[in-house]
Amino acid sequence: MKFNNTYHQLGDKFYQSAIPAKVSNPTLLLWNDTLAGNLNLEASFCRDKLALAQYFSGNKILTGSEPVALAYSGHQFGQFNPYMGDGRAHLLGEVCDKGNTQRDIQLKGSGQTPFSRRGDGLCAIGPAIREYIMSEAMYALGVPTSRCLAVVSTGETVYRELPKPGAVVTRVAASHIRVGTFQHFAARADVESLKALTEYTINRHYPTIDIKADDYILELIKAVGANQIELVVQWMRVGFIHGVMNTDNCAISGETIDYGPCAMMGVYHPGTVYSSIDKNGRYAFANQPNIAQWNMARFAESLISLIDEDNEKAVELLTPIISQFSEDFNNAYYAMLATKLGVHDLSLIDKAFIKELLDILQNQELDYTSTFVQLTHSLSDVEQAENLKISFGKWYNDWRTLLQDGKIDNNTAQALMQVNNPVVIPRNHHVEAILTECETSGDLSRADRFLQVLRSPYKQLPHTSEFQDLPEDGDVNYRTFCGT
Ligand SMILES: Nc1ncnc2c1ncn2[C@@H]1O[C@H](COP(=O)(O)OP(=O)(O)OP(=O)(O)O)[C@@H](O)[C@H]1O
């Protein structure tokens, strides 16, 4: 790996040097060969499992890496916490991938750092494998996301409610700059660092923005907002609930990061929430766009000092950008739902008509993913069409008429639906069963099988049916926990 360490150039207010903890018995559990290839890792290195376990547990440091823990702050469930930062993660540095993009390589669960506060700096096997499986699934689903290169068990015990085997997960991300990174410097009134961070972010993620233009900060806010819209629309296309959309878990690049208490919605209900700590449903399925907008407001706020010396004037310039978010989201969201119904152009279908289908799903307590798969099949399967006519009544006939009137033939509609409606998602009960199996027996064969299926989520492979069944209780009792 050839490390670039460009983040280090921002200076020591941005990070603390930190060496990953030594572990007693590192064993490679999962290795992402395709991603390794994309990061230009040598094949001979990738075959040496013992060496990989040493390097990706943090026991040995790769040549050229200067591990650091990054500084950031954040709003956690709406409350600002100025003292956060990587308390259990070490950024090894950046590596250039095949697409010529710099990717952060970061160990998570790799021991205490100066930001650990009272935390142990560790991660249990379950949450580490969850991060790997979920991010790989999301990547294959076509959702912007960080990915995982490796999971290494450490041989150490991690104490949660019960003692658990420990692990380190290696995350690969466009960067780990968060809304909370900007808030960190804004809260300290450190305008110089804020400016350096802004310029670094533009160079790295939004290079088409002209730093010399007067309105470059406003342009950055618009661009980050547009990426958040795309991100949350894609989450909602596949039924993903992030679970902890705190500003410190909101990546400026527009990728999904932090697969802590995330889950997939089964039965459609806008209020679906699985996280045990989200008592008020702040991060419920259909509240995600509101929160994304709220996070963008916090992002914009953190940049006020760079927009205008006159605060009021800066706020005046920012307000319309943030207000515009809801309308832009709404259009992108319904355009996405239209594609799930085989319609490529939102002008051919009413938003109210789409909403009617969601209401049917909610009232009849139907599974989100399988309903869209059934709709897709019904275009070429008469029996399926008859069944849906019975359950959806007039709405189904109106949909078929709408396709005809829009001159969208069944094959074209079906092809569009097939690439927007996954046949398989990482259903919560399967994820949990696999994590338990990995944790108790150390057997990863089923995790591998699951990953094989999840890597082709729009195709019915021979093993896909093993993972398509719905949870017996409709996930009503399902709860996720922060893996801390
Ligand atoms: N076991 C731990 N030891 C020390 N710090 C921790 C631990 N778990 C979480 N933290 C810190 O608490 C804060 C919130 O944690 P959160 O669960 O959002 O992040 P995370 O899952 O650790 O990491 P990331 O956001 O990078 O995926 C972060 O500052 C994180 O570093």
Ligand SMILES: [Mg+2]
């Ligand atoms: Mg986090």
